[in-house]
Amino acid sequence: MTTHTAPAPADTRTRIVPLRPRPEAPRPEQPREPLLRDVVGGVLRRERLAQERTLKDVAEAARISVPYLSELERGRKEASSEVLAAAARALGLGLGDVLSLVQQELVAARSTTAPRGRTATAGRYGGLCLAA
Amino acid sequence: MTTHTAPAPADTRTRIVPLRPRPEAPRPEQPREPLLRDVVGGVLRRERLAQERTLKDVAEAARISVPYLSELERGRKEASSEVLAAAARALGLGLGDVLSLVQQELVAARSTTAPRGRTATAGRYGGLCLAA
DNA sequence: GCGCCGCTCTGCCCTCAGCAGAAGGGCGCC
DNA sequence: GGCGCCCTTCTGCTGAGGGCAGAGCGGCGC
Numbered sequence: 001m002t003t004h005t006a007p008a009p010a011d012t013r014t015r016i017v018p019l020r021p022r023p024e025a026p027r028p029e030q031p032r033e034p035l036l037r038d039v040v041g042g043v044l045r046r047e048r049l050a051q052e053r054t055l056k057d058v059a060e061a062a063r064i065s066v067p068y069l070s071e072l073e074r075g076r077k078e079a080s081s082e083v084l085a086a087a088a089r090a091l092g093l094g095l096g097d098v099l100s101l102v103q104q105e106l107v108a109a110r111s112t113t114a115p116r117g118r119t120a121t122a123g124r125y126g127g128l129c130l131a132a
Numbered sequence: 133m134t135t136h137t138a139p140a141p142a143d144t145r146t147r148i149v150p151l152r153p154r155p156e157a158p159r160p161e162q163p164r165e166p167l168l169r170d171v172v173g174g175v176l177r178r179e180r181l182a183q184e185r186t187l188k189d190v191a192e193a194a195r196i197s198v199p200y201l202s203e204l205e206r207g208r209k210e211a212s213s214e215v216l217a218a219a220a221r222a223l224g225l226g227l228g229d230v231l232s233l234v235q236q237e238l239v240a241a242r243s244t245t246a247p248r249g250r251t252a253t254a255g256r257y258g259g260l261c262l263a264a
Numbered sequence: 265g266c267g268c269c270g271c272t273c274t275g276c277c278c279t280c281a282g283c284a285g286a287a288g289g290g291c292g293c294c
Numbered sequence: 295g296g297c298g299c300c301c302t303t304c305t306g307c308t309g310a311g312g313g314c315a316g317a318g319c320g321g322c323g324c
Binding site: 206 | 301302304
């Protein structure tokens with residue numbers, strides 16, 4: 001069963017030209033990236049509090065139940081695309097806004113967790129500066 | 133370290149200082165923001181193709197089944213936090229990278245869909261320019 | 265004390281995430 | 295020309311978990 005057939009990389013079937021350098025660090029043990037739903041939940045809660053609104057208020061605006069919104073904010077349930085959009089909307093935000101905030105937190109968390117933390121991350125796609 | 137006048141930034145649990153003007157356009161109708169899972173799927177597929185890799189390859193790296201990865205890329209199934217992280221990782225990206233790309237697509241889509249489209253969106257949190 | 269308000273915990277049901285198996289479709293090989 | 299391989303997508307199935315109604319708990323005004 002061993003690699004008798006060889007790596008045989010040259011399956012030249014495809015010739016799409018510009019290959020991006022496939023990341024070949026298989027598992028260099030990047031410890032823990034925070035779980036997305038936690039970060040999203042945190043953002044939602046922070047925004048809600050910043051607006052001084054209650055779970056009930058936002059939940060109704062988003063057409064979801066109060067306990068469920070609570071669970072989302074605490075990162076205990078996974079928000080589907082529709083629910084997330086509704087919740088964001090209820091806070092007067094777009095998906096893009098929420099994602100911005102989430103990203104900021106991810107970056108912040110990473111820099112504290114691994115101060116020299118660099119993945120392929122920012123460098124490549126980095127410069128997205130969306131202005132008004 | 134207790135700046136006693138200022139709302140100490142020391143902890144995340146900051147006192148919510150300024151109430152943000154609650155968004156009071158309740159919900160007239162903002163017609164269609166693209167569904168998150170579609171955008172995410174598109175990003176995953178594009179990245180995979182850019183690396184010239186197959187579903188099988190990436191699926192194995194992410195420890196998920198091939199058909200399921202296909203569904204994710206096509207936006208037919210919702211990706212949980214863990215699965216999304218695994219898929220991103222399998223492509224050599226972090227969550228932040230994926231979110232960046234997703235956000236870019238959202239912005240792009242919006243500008244085509246609603247050329248004058250402005251929500252509370254970009255203005256407020258706009259300037260996240262993450263550099264190296 | 266008592267009731268209200270805001271949040272969280274407890275089950276419950278039914279959708280859907282996630283997968284094994286097999287069916288298209290394209291290209292190389294004999 | 296046919297055969298077979300590879301990548302992808304479709305078809306059911308099962309168990310996990312999304313989403314909710316209802317009750318429980320601490321705080322504050324009366």
